[in-house]
Amino acid sequence: MIAMTVADIATTMQGRLVLAGTATEDTRVSGLTDTDSRLITPGDIFVAKPGEVTDGHLFVPAALENGAALLIVDHEVESSVPQIVVEDTVVAMGLLATEVVARVRALGNLTVVGITGSNGKTTTKNLVATMCAQVGPTIYPRDSFNNEVGAPITMLKITEDTRYLVLELGASGRGHITRLTTMVQPDIAVVLMVGLAHAGEFGGVEVTIESKRELVEALGAHGIAILNSDDPRVMSMAPAAPGEVITFGYAAEATVRVSDVTSSIQGTSFDLHVPGGKTAHVNFSVLGEHHVMNAAAATAVALTLGCDMELIVSSLESITRAEHWRMELMGGHGITIINDAYNASPDSMAAALKTLRQVAGPENRTIAVLGEMAELGQYAGEEMDNLALLIVRLGINELVVVGDGARRLHISAINEGSWDGESKFYSTPDEAYDYLSSLLKAGDIVLVKSSNSANLRFLGDRLGEAYA
Numbered sequence: 144m145i146a147m148t149v150a151d152i153a154t155t156m157q158g159r160l161v162l163a164g165t166a167t168e169d170t171r172v173s174g175l176t177d178t179d180s181r182l183i184t185p186g187d188i189f190v191a192k193p194g195e196v197t198d199g200h201l202f203v204p205a206a207l208e209n210g211a212a213l214l215i216v217d218h219e220v221e222s223s224v225p226q227i228v229v230e231d232t233v234v235a236m237g238l239l240a241t242e243v244v245a246r247v248r249a250l251g252n253l254t255v256v257g258i259t260g261s262n263g264k265t266t267t268k269n270l271v272a273t274m275c276a277q278v279g280p281t282i283y284p285r286d287s288f289n290n291e292v293g294a295p296i297t298m299l300k301i302t303e304d305t306r307y308l309v310l311e312l313g314a315s316g317r318g319h320i321t322r323l324t325t326m327v328q329p330d331i332a333v334v335l336m337v338g339l340a341h342a343g344e345f346g347g348v349e350v351t352i353e354s355k356r357e358l359v360e361a362l363g364a365h366g367i368a369i370l371n372s373d374d375p376r377v378m379s380m381a382p383a384a385p386g387e388v389i390t391f392g393y394a395a396e397a398t399v400r401v402s403d404v405t406s407s408i409q410g411t412s413f414d415l416h417v418p419g420g421k422t423a424h425v426n427f428s429v430l431g432e433h434h435v436m437n438a439a440a441a442t443a444v445a446l447t448l449g450c451d452m453e454l455i456v457s458s459l460e461s462i463t464r465a466e467h468w469r470m471e472l473m474g475g476h477g478i479t480i481i482n483d484a485y486n487a488s489p490d491s492m493a494a495a496l497k498t499l500r501q502v503a504g505p506e507n508r509t510i511a512v513l514g515e516m517a518e519l520g521q522y523a524g525e526e527m528d529n530l531a532l533l534i535v536r537l538g539i540n541e542l543v544v545v546g547d548g549a550r551r552l553h554i555s556a557i558n559e560g561s562w563d564g565e566s567k568f569y570s571t572p573d574e575a576y577d578y579l580s581s582l583l584k585a586g587d588i589v590l591v592k593s594s595n596s597a598n599l600r601f602l603g604d605r606l607g608e609a610y611a
Contacts, residue, residue, distance in 0.1 A: 144188075144299050145243055146173035149213060149225045152188075155242045156215070158229035166225045172213050176236065176299040178292060185210030188299075190232050192292065193217070199232070233291055240295035241326040244308070247301050255327050256444055259312045259320060259358045260335025260371075261351065262491045263437045264289065265466050266429070267335060268311040270441035274450055274458045279306030286466075287485070289313035294323045307448075314354045315518070324361035331447060332358045332384075333369045333440050337376035338490035348376070356380045369443045371436065372397040389447065391439040399443045406432045408472075408479060408502040408588070415439070415456070417446060423456045428463045430470040430481065432501065433494035468600040470495070473607025477585030480610065482603030487516045487594045489526045493533055499590040500537045507588050510541045512575060512602070514593025515548035524551055531555035541582075542566040545575045546597050572602040579606060 150168035153160035160168065174186035180202035183189050189206035191199035191214065203220050214226040215235055229235035247253050256275075258267050265287050272283035282305050284297040289311040301308055310327070314320045337352050359368045359380045368384035371377040372392035381388050391399040400416040410428040413435050417423075427438055438459050445455050464471050468485035483495050496511060503509045511534060519526055531552055534542055544553035544566065553568040569575040583589065583606075591603035 144173055144175065145246060145302055146171045147243075148172075149227070152213070152239060153227045156227055156229050156235035156238050158215075158227040158235060161219055161222075161226045161228060163222050163224055163226070170225065174212055176239070176296055178296070180206040180209065180211075183209040183211050186212045188213045188215060190215040190236050191217070191220075192232050236295045236299075237291065237322075237326055240298040243301065244298050244327045247303060247305060250303060252306055253301070254307050254331070254448065255329045256307065256309045256331045256333065257312050257324065257327075257329035257358050257361070258310065258333040258335070258440075259314070259355050260333075260377075261338035261355075262488055262494075263335040263434070263440075264311045264313065265485075266434055266469060267333065267437040267440050268309055269466060270438060270459065270462060271333075271444050272307075272309045273462060274441060274445040274455060275307040275309060275448065277454050277458060278448065278450065280304050281307040281309060283309040284311050287311065287313070290319075291322060295326065298327055312358060314357075317350060317354050318357070320354060320357040321361065324358065328363055329358065329361055329366065330363075331367050331369060331444055332362050333444060334358060334371065334377045334380060335437065335440055336371055336374050336490070338488055352376050352379065356383050359383045362386060367447055369440060369447070371440070373436075389443050391443045392436065397439075399439050399446065401435050401439050404432055404435055406430075406498060406501040411435055413438075415442060415452075417442065417452065421452055423452050425456055425459050427459055430464075430472060430502070431494060431498040433491070433498070434470070468603065470498070471603075471607075473603065474589075474610040476610050477587075478583050478610040479588045480603060480607045481588065481590045482600060482607060483590065483592045484514070484597070484600035484603050485595055487514070487592055487597075489516065489519075489522075489530065492516060492530055492592060495590055495592050496530075496533060496537055496539065499588060500539065503588050507586050508540045508584075509538075510543065510579075510582075510587055510589045511539050512543045512545060512579065512589060512591045512599065513549060513552060514544070514546045514597030514599045517548070517594035517596045527552040528555045531559060535559040540565075543575055543579065544568045545572055545593070545599060545602070546570065548597065549593070572599060572605075576602055576605055580609065583610070 176188040178190045178192040183206045189211040275281040282300045367387045369389045372390035372394040389398045402414045404413040415423045471482045474480035556566040593599040
């Protein structure tokens with residue numbers, strides 16, 4: 144973070160400064176900001192965030208022990224360092240992020256890229272950040288830090304030298320993205336796709352479209368909207384863009400176009416076409432044809448920033464995985480584990496299953512280990528039925544369903560009379576692990592996928608380590 148006095152931070156946060164030790168109002172702080180006391184290092188700011196399970200104020204002693212230089216709290220606590228008492232610590236963190244971004248923007252060198260969509264945000268964020276980092280100092284989120292807590296934590300990492308700030312912006316309802324864009328007006332807005340992810344929370348696809356469109360609407364007159372030409376829901380946002388619109392996709396009219404996609408267990412290769420008649424062949428190690436669209440979106444951003452094709456291609460080919468727990472190849476001894484269990488929606492489930500089928504040869508047995516798709520609300524049952532039918536049509540050899548929230552998927556699969564495959568149901572990941580341990584043999588390719596809340600990512604890790 145840029146250096147600020149504790150008094151200045153208190154004013155920005157609309158809070159009350161309580162000094163301690165030898166600190167004065169002019170004591171300056173420039174460390175990182177976090178709500179996790181375990182990640183605090185000497186000089187950092189610890190934000191005590193109340194949570195559903197526990198309260199961050201309980202971890203103040205741990206934060207102090209790790210070297211916190213400043214505390215943000217909603218009531219006064221015992222402390223050896225200054226603390227700022229505010230009404231709402233998350234709101235206060237957002238106010239500080241707004242001020243820090245404004246100060247760095249005033250220097251004239253900062254470009255902000257905002258990325259949203261029902262799927263693909265984290266992968267695209269990583270691809271864009273990799274390209275930007277080749278050009279100048281770049282800040283981007285860890286993991287999927289994309290909400291009212293994670294986004295400000297990322298924003299507060301910038302310094303006077305930062306040239307690119309790449310943000311992943313998530314939402315589960317109207318106004319969520321607007322809340323984040325008021326902290327930092329994006330220069331470039333990327334909308335990847337609109338699907339049923341979080342549809343239950345949104346209240347329907349139409350509300351999802353409105354919510355994602357908030358990112359496009361946040362652009363200034365000189366801002367650039369980068370939209371998926373293959374998704375009519377995304378393209379419906381084009382009139383909301385106050386400035387230039389650039390598109391990406393398979394469509395012939397796309398500004399950045401991909402073609403001739405080939406998938407294998409080693410990754411995905413494709414041809415990349417950009418304005419000016421330039422074409423490049425890309426050997427993309429990230430598994431899954433659906434990630435090609437994320438690569439196209441990242442390419443559109445890079446071109447907007449003035450990157451040349453050589454840098455773009457080399458950056459894409461340097462990425463070996465989308466992210467931990469996202470189409471991550473694991474295993475060994477002839478057994479391949481694809482751990483894609485960080486999140487799941489009907490679209491991403493379908494894409495992962497199609498990838499499983501595409502990368503398997505005649506000698507491979509395909510096994511899908513699937514858990515719940517959370518936050519679908521009224522759409523959950525129908526989407527599990529659709530997924531079961533897709534599994535049958537793809538000819539997946541065996542289905543293992545884990546968790547009571549996904550039981551309907553198992554029932555729907557076994558009700559498909561045309562399928563001669565097997566479906567097993569287990570209530571817990573431990574039970575599923577025991578079964579899979581007795582089942583797997585050389586040549587098997589196993590996809591593990593679920594929403595984060597189902598915790599199958601740890602089952603994927605366990606299987607990957609067992610056969611490494």
